[in-house]
Amino acid sequence: MNNKFRVFLKGIFDVSPLMIPVVPFGLIFGVLSIDIGFSPIETMGMSLIVFGGASQIVLLQLFSGGASSLVIISSVGAVNSRHLLYGAVVSEHLSDLKLVWKIVISYFLVDQAFARSNEYFKKNKDNDKYFHLFGGGITCWVIWQTTTFLGIVLGSFIPEKLGLSFAVPLTFLALLVNDFRKLINVIVIIISGLVATFGFNYVPYKAYVIVAGVTALLTAAILTKLNIKNE
Amino acid sequence: MSNWLLIIYCGLITFLTRFSMIALLKKEMFNDRIREILSFVPSAIFPAIIFPAIFLDNSGDFQLENNPKIMAAIIAMLIGIISQNIIATIISGLASYWFLIFMV
Numbered sequence: 409m410n411n412k413f414r415v416f417l418k419g420i421f422d423v424s425p426l427m428i429p430v431v432p433f434g435l436i437f438g439v440l441s442i443d444i445g446f447s448p449i450e451t452m453g454m455s456l457i458v459f460g461g462a463s464q465i466v467l468l469q470l471f472s473g474g475a476s477s478l479v480i481i482s483s484v485g486a487v488n489s490r491h492l493l494y495g496a497v498v499s500e501h502l503s504d505l506k507l508v509w510k511i512v513i514s515y516f517l518v519d520q521a522f523a524r525s526n527e528y529f530k531k532n533k534d535n536d537k538y539f540h541l542f543g544g545g546i547t548c549w550v551i552w553q554t555t556t557f558l559g560i561v562l563g564s565f566i567p568e569k570l571g572l573s574f575a576v577p578l579t580f581l582a583l584l585v586n587d588f589r590k591l592i593n594v595i596v597i598i599i600s601g602l603v604a605t606f607g608f609n610y611v612p613y614k615a616y617v618i619v620a621g622v623t624a625l626l627t628a629a630i631l632t633k634l635n636i637k638n639e
Numbered sequence: 640m641s642n643w644l645l646i647i648y649c650g651l652i653t654f655l656t657r658f659s660m661i662a663l664l665k666k667e668m669f670n671d672r673i674r675e676i677l678s679f680v681p682s683a684i685f686p687a688i689i690f691p692a693i694f695l696d697n698s699g700d701f702q703l704e705n706n707p708k709i710m711a712a713i714i715a716m717l718i719g720i721i722s723q724n725i726i727a728t729i730i731s732g733l734a735s736y737w738f739l740i741f742m743v
Contacts, residue, residue, distance in 0.1 A: 429725040450642050457650035462685075467649050469688055477640040477648070484649045488656040490680035504663050514658035560691040574708055574736055575693035575729065578715055580726035585719035593682040600683050601690030608691045609699045617687040624683035629676050 413448065413534045419567065420576050421544025426520040427551045433461050437468070437530025438559015439566055443573070444472045448560045455556040460518060462583070465576055466617070475614035477574050483617040489509040491526075498522065501529040502538055513538060527616070592631045599625035730733035 434455075441451040446468075458464050463484045470480045502513065521544035529539045566572060587593035604620035611619050640648075693712050696702040703709070715732030722728070 417669075432726065432729055446642065450646065453643070454646050457654050458647055459650070460653045463649060463653045469692070471645075477645050480645060481648045481652055485652045485656070487684055488653050490677065490684075491656045491660055492677060497664075499661055505659060505661075507662075508661050511658065514654060514661050516655040517661065525707060571736065571740065574692070574711070575733060577689040577708075577712065578729050578732040580689050581712060581732065582719060582725040584681060584685055585723050585725065585728055586681045586715065588720045589682035594680065594683075596679055596682045597686045601686035604695050605690045612710075613709055616691070617684065620687035621680075621684040624686070625676065625678055625679060628679035632679075634676055 411534070412539045415534070415536050415539040416543035417428070418528070419521070419540035419545075420547045422524040422528065423521055423544035423547050426524065427547065430461070430520065430548065430551050431555050433579055434555025435559040435562065436572065436579060437461065437464055438469055438556045438561075439563040439572055440465075440559075442560055442563030442568075443568065444468055446485065451560050452553075452556060455515045455553055458484075459515065459552065460488070461552070462580075465579065470614060470617070473614055476577065479613045479615050479618070482615075484599060486514075486618050486621050498526060498529070502541075504535075513541055513545070516542065516549060518545065518548045521545040521548050546585060595631060596628045599627045610635055705741075707736055710739060711736035 417638045430543050437455070438451060440453065441464075442448065446454070454464050454467065458467070466483055467480055468470040470483055475483075498517075505513070518555065521541055524544050525541035529537055532540075584593075584597065587597065600623070602618045603623045607619055689712075691699075693708045694701060694703065699717075711732050714735045715728050718726035718731040719725075
């Protein structure tokens, strides 16, 4: 078998278990987007163009709250800033790639694919290793587009009184489960939540996500500076 | 701004963050301190979505009494802490929410 194809299949295989939580996330996104008033084409377009769960849900949440476009775009940027963290790790493995491949890989670079391929990169040094990330990324892509589509279809059947919009805070809550056990993270979570809730009506342009995020990140900077043990 | 333009800009900024990490960022650009702080980004940003969606109603007013979302979120959080499982967290939260609004 061609080595590139072998590494590609390995990427698909490695990322597959991480796809289980993506299924409800994609369905919820599709259902909510229709609920909020985006057309099926626009909803599908979001998953194809943005291709990022957290980004898309933040877009929906702020859009439905009447935030301005500038605030929505910068909040999506703030949510994505967590990706910058990975840069230091992954760029050294992909620095020899052609620009076209860097662009292709960038589109498919989602959290799950990154997590698995980063482990693979550390153990494998062959030149085709980027096909691992490509395989993992395409797997995420297929699952995300399919579940978005199913969500759009389901969205026209699901009654509004089920209150599925509550799935948004639940989904983000679920993404933080590993942080609830760490003291500094818990303090940061509470600060961010309080600033956002009390600032919701007072921060101009619905920029409360950014204001809360920056405040909480400054808190994290101060607390880690104090050398508090984060366990 | 039209919906499509908004979607394209959001896609662009998402793509650029990912692209910058592959094409522009080098290991030396981040010292341990910056990396440590960036690791708090999810904890700093996600609650700004979570809290208002639970404690405020559609018009942005506090809704602290007769609010099944608070109890459901607490149950989901406890299940999340115990199970460390994303799906269990979401399902337990939705199930207890539906139980509270339809059964109680």
